[in-house]
Structures are given as structure tokens and as C-alpha cells.
Amino acid sequence: MNNMTLIAEEDIAQGGYDPVLDMYVELMANCLTDMIYGGERPIIRRGQKVKFDAGKRAAGRDWPVVGHSMAGLKRLANCAYLTDRVLMDNIPGDIIETGVWKGGASAMMRGVLKARGITDRKVYLADSFEGLPPPNEEEFPADSGSRFHTRGRLRVGTDMVRKTFEAYNLMDDQVEFIVGWFKDTLHKLEVEQFALVRLDGDMYESTIQAIEALYPKLSTGGFLIVDDYGGIEACRTAIHDYRDEHGITDPIHKIDHTGVWWRKS
Template sequence: MTDLPPPGTGHHSPVQLYLDLLKRCVTNVIYQDPPISPPWAPQVPFGLEARVEGLDCPSQAHTMVGFARLDNLRELTERVLRDGVPGDFLEAGVGRGGAMIFVRGVLKAYGVTDRRVWLADSFQGFPEPPAEVRYQLRDVYPELAGEADEGRRQAAEAMKALFLRGGSADDVRENFRRYDLLDEQVNLLPGWLADTLPTAAVQQLAILRVDNDLYDSTYLTLEHLYPRVSPGGYVVVDDYHFLDECRQAVHDYLKASGTPEPDLTTIDQCGVYWRKEI
């Protein structure tokens, strides 16, 4: 159990000021990089509202999740520290690493040295989905609906290549280093989740953050890691409200595992979280 200041106090304390600045840095609302535009659309300038709400795809920022989901991640991290919920922090599907950079910053701000952050990702893009997976790019980008399959595939690959710029394992480590947050408490799990998660040296999790986008990856993450979430710990699903396949994978896993439907709390227009029953 870690002694923390009560919620809502110390708004001008060094910890509060540091974490607020860190949030602004990982989202890059300071230097305001333009978002990546789809290949079929003209380049658009930086928009503060879209970045704060996590609705654009940054060209340089280290995360695209926006303020509300980062604030939620901080709040949940502080809760598990305050309540003494055992375990580490793991994100599956890490992008450029910004969300876990923020969590590592929270731990450092409070002097926590006995917990790790884990980042599980292929660090080489998305796996080729099997034919039965129902995720379709046109469901997210209707502009592609009239294109031929090959054109749609090429457009998708172009967007993924742009978004994953800076997303290799070495680049994610470098991003941590730039914030002076790369140390022995930061652990990367590179490789396809089906290969890495079953044998990952993760004993207990206080927070599991799922940001895989695809059905199979979301299901695999829950299948292998939800049993390791400590009672009283939290599960955050980033794209629950945004991607039907992500939402379906959550409920399919809960049903298949015999887990009662949890009381979901909406974070923003994309994400939800729930607390694992004690």
C-alpha cells in the first residue's frame, strides 16, 4: 500500500504539475504535430479538440488516447497503489508507448519501485487476420466501401505504415528514454501475442489495458491475462465503443470463460473499464 495525497488535493503540487505536463507531452499538445490523414483525404492541420479527445491519429505524438483516457489511467493507477492491489501494469497493443510512459511516470512520481510496466506488442504491425474475422476497414472508414479489395488493402497498409512510424521495440524504448523513464521496471514483450502471452513472466496485474483493435488480439489478451488480474484490479478496453469487433471479443471471452458480465464504466466515446470482483 502506498500513501498518496487524497484525490482532488494538491493541484499545484510538484507531482500534479509533473503528471499534467507529462500528459501534455505524450499527447504533444505542446508542439502540436499534425494528424496522419487517410490516403484518400487531404492533409489536415493540428486540432486541439480532436487531440485532447483522442480522435485523431498523431504523426509524432507518443499516444493517441487523449486526455480522458490518460486521466482515467492515472486515477486507476493511484487507486490500486492506495488500496494495495497487488500486481504490475500491462498494455497489449502499445503504439508508440505513450500510455505506459504515462503510467511509468505516475509510478516514478510516487516513488514506487516494486512494480513493473509491461508492453506487449508485435512491434511490426497487425497480424494477417483469418478469413472468419469480421473486422472490416470499411466499417471504420466508409469512404473505402466502394473501392476494390486490393485498393482497400493498399490504403489500409499505407495508414498502418504511417501510424506505426516510431513503433518498433527499439523506438518505444527510445521514447521511454527521452522522458528519463527507461529502467529495469520497463519490460517489453515483442512478438505475436499468441506466442508471447501464454509464457510471459507476468505473475499478477493490478491494471490490464487492452488496445489491440482486432477481435483475435483482444480475445487472446483477455484469455491469457484476465486470470492474472488481481481481485480489485482493473481492466481497461480502449476501443470498446469504437470498434464492434473489440466489443464483441470482450463479451465472447466473458461468456466462454463463465465470467459474469462486469459493471462497465464508460471513460469517453471510445474506452471503458471495469473492476475485477474481489
């Protein structure tokens, strides 16, 4: 399976394709999703054995018990591919993910930087590291009825995320944690430019707060990735509200059933 070609073959044809990096990305994606064991590892949820479904895991439609990402193979490959495009095209700025769970997608992006020998860019991991906030239904009615704040498995602390990076020998001073609710942290972030911004906040509130704070800092030619666009209506609404307000017409490219990206013109 060649993960890089799952993204956009016409773009890869423009240059920068590296078969060695491709092998690294494929191995990382299979490890991050815990597909490397091919279903041999027991899956236990709520005390019950759950049958491993390779199709669901590859598509990012289940939650790995011991894996480091629930994004699936295509979205992880997209993280790698767009990180590499940033480098090939010399787009200035750092990389940030807002909403990181166990850190798998961010680790993939840091891995590409390391594989390419890049030492002057950082990967920022922004998260409460306490799960998602209760819905503020008065200010953000699109989040009415949201139950994400009740899902304990979304509460992953910095220690566990740090262990993810350590497992792949990627924990160093090019990785920085931004701890707190997005409304309290992102607009205060003292970073001049980003080359790649990945949003994975699930809710309207988390998505709109992240894009409002970070999109103005996204370099021309940089990339914006949205993990939950296809799967969560509130997230999709936030994206289109922002695009409409700011007159953004850059084409949106589909990754899989839920992930999308566009390039800032």
C-alpha cells in the same frame, strides 16, 4: 484543465487525490499527445499540411505526427488515475499494456509509479512491434475485412518506443518489452499477478487472445481497461464474448467515446 477529475469524481472522493500528481499527469498528457504546442507545430500528412484540431486531439480522434500517444487526454488520465488507485488500494501485481503504438499510455503509467516512488512493480509493453496481423477470418470472423495490417503508421519498433520512455526519463529496469504476436507470447508470460491490464489490440483476435491470457492473472480489485471498446465493434464483441463466457458482471465504466474500464470483483 484538471485531467484527474475527468475520470470518476465519486471514486476520487474516496481518497488518494494529489494535486501535485495531478499537475504532473496534465503535463504528461499534453506532451504525450503533442498538445503542448497548441497547434504551432506543422502537421504534415502525405506531403500536405493538415490543420491542427485541438478538440480532435484532446479526444484522441486523430494521430499525432510527432506525439507519443493517440489516446487523447481522458484515456491518458484514466491510465494515471487507475495506476494510482492500484497503489492507494494496495492491489498486488504489475501493469501491462497489450498494443502500445509509441508507448505513450504505458509511459504515463510508469510515470505515476516513478512519481509515487514505487520500485517493486514493472510495466510490461506487449506488442508485435510490427503492426497488426492480417485477419484470420476463418477462426475470427468478427475481423473479416479488417485493414489494420495495411496501416504502416501502426508499425512502430522497440527503438522508437524506447525513445519515448527516454524522453520522459522513464526508461529503466521497471520497463519490460514483450515482443511478438499475442498468441505466441502472452500465455507464456511468467508473471504471477497483474494489478492493471490495458488492452489496445483493435481487432477481435488481438483482444480475445489478450484477455484470455491475462484476465485470470488480474488481481481481485484490479482494473481492466479497453481502449477500443466504443470505436471498434470487433473489439467490443470480443470483450462481451469473454464476459459472457465467464459470467463477468462487473459494471463497465465509460472513459470517453471509445475507452472503458471495469474493476475485477
